[in-house]
Amino acid sequence: MSGNENTNTEKIAIKKVTPENFNKFIELIEKLAEYEKLTPPDDDAKKRLREDALSENPRYEAYLGFMNGNPVGYITIYYTYSTFLAKPTLYLEDIFVLDECRKQGLGKELFEFCRNIARTKECGRIDWTVLTWNEPSIRFYEKQGGKRQDWFLYRLEGDEI
Known part of the structure; x- marks a missing residue:
């Protein structure tokens, strides 16, 4: 966690999602869905999100990014495994x-936070996807050193599984 001041004198902090701040986390997920023009989680999905993040054995980790005490961003992460590296992947x-x-340093702090977790957990790499039309995010990731991969993303969903 940074807690450092950035050039705009906005105090930045990153905190784990808890039962007390979970509703703010959901509000931000809904804002992301709006930005990506996707359907936000319904009530059943919100219940699963709560259980899967806050259970004794969480399926994923979630962190809120704060500026001046206000939750204005978040990250969610989980681990996969690379058989070629024989190491976990964040x-x-x-x-x-x-x-x-945006453009006030929080995104960069959240991304660096992920890097630090990956180092601590001795991960061999960090993977993520970005929508092809999301040019601001593509520029952000490339500025952070991200490299576009030559992979196609495939999906089975719902009854197809």
Whole structure:
């Protein structure tokens, strides 16, 4: 966690999602869905998100990014495994900062936070995806040193599984 001041004198902090701040986390997920023009989680999905993050054996980790005490961004991560590296991979599922709070250092702090977790957990790499139309995010990731991979993303969903 940084807690450092950035050039805009906005105090930045990163904190784990807890039962007390979970509703703020959900509000930010809904804002990401709006930004990506996707359907936000329904009530059943929100219950699963709560259980899967806050259970004794969580399926994923979630952290809120704060600026001046206000939650304005978040990340969700989980781990996969690379058989070629024989090491865990940190998978960055979501990184999101409210539009009005972008370009103030929080996204970079959240991304660096992920890097630090990956180092601590001795991960061999960090993976994530980005929508092809999301040019601001593509530029952000490339500025952080991210390299586009030559992979196609495939999916089975719902009854197809």
